[in-house]
Amino acid sequence: MKKKVALIGNGQIAEKVHIAYYKKREEIEIVAVVGATEENVKQFAERNSIPNYYTNAEEMYTSEKPDMVSVCTPNRFHFENVMQALEHNCNVLCEKPPAIKAEDAKKMLELAKQKGKILAYDFHHRFADDVTVLKEKIDQGILGDIYFVKVSALRRNAIPGWGTFIDKEAQGGGPLIDLGIHMLDAAMYVLGYPNVKKVTAKMFQKIGTKKSKGAFGLWDPQKFTVEDSLFSYIELENGGLIHLETSFALNLKLDVKEKTIMNVELCGDEAGATMFPAEVYKDDQGELISLFKREAADEDRHMKSMQAFVNRCLGGNDRLADGEEGYAIQKLVEAIYQSAEKNESVTL
Secondary structure: OEEEEEEEEOOOHHHHHHHHHHHHOOOOOEEEOOOHHHHHHHHHHOOOOEEEEEEEEEHHHEEEEEEEEEEEOOOHHHHHHHHHHHHOOEEEOOOOOOOOOOHHHHHHHHHHHHOOOOOEOHHHHOOOHHHHHHHHHOOOOOOOOEEEEEEEEEEEEOOOOOOOOOHHHHHHHHHHHHHHHHHHHHHHHHHOOOOOOEEEEEEEEEOOOOOOOOOOOEHHHHOOOOOOHHHHHHHHEOEEEEEEEEEOOOOOOOOOOEEEEEEEEEEEEEOOOEEEOOOEEEEEEEEEEEEOOOOOOOOOOHHHHHHHHHHHHOOOOOOOOEEEHHHHHHHHHHHHHHHHHHHOOOOO
């Protein structure tokens, strides 16, 4: 019998990623979608050949009884959507971030454990082949003791002109909770999610309130309430240091054609590495030599994240960005924002 899946949210990510993948799996049946307004969700359902649509999630759960749920709503609704799905005994894949507050991420984790259900987050960058092979190299000890990591999630001027990305109340923040969290998860994942000792951060709102147009469209500067850049030092209990830099808008020269830089660099006492595309290298008497190199970064990350979730729901052993790691990354993001807001270091 096919597993029944429902979608909470009828935005771009639901259509281009979640539905696109579910339709590839013969074991999965998309039974319903829930949206905020009837006309929009009706059009969405018709466009994607989804048999049923609702504006009330409780009605959907009662009528459809799905086995699996994708939560694709704005950040501030993740907590209530995930909790409701778990209460109805569904396995859940939630878009990042887990929530806006760490205490909510913890409650989601606890309920998933109580119900014996899968709770996963779509931190899709960690599912790239680049990350898989780099983690293998790290676990083999090729880099030695990794003591410095640089995490970059940067845009020069690409503030999203759609959705709620510039609304702090809806999103919980700007580039950190939207972009930086992705690369932080990828970095923490390959490092084995080490414990964090202390964070020190500084954030700025210098450009988003002045301009109204960028590479990703138009926005209202008077409604721009998030940071447009943030920088942080994250001290690990093992003595290592992570330097995070993230921005929606920042006057810097990018050395790539893309509008966004998403990468992680790792420095060990035996070798160094770059994540996208994956490469391991070291110095040999003043000459840089490559120990391993992928010619191009894996772009099929989203589909592999979806695949892992579906496989687990079907009884597989695929590793997920699970509730435990979701809570850990939410605590870290919350501490970074607290440090930036208080202008002082925060100890975890």
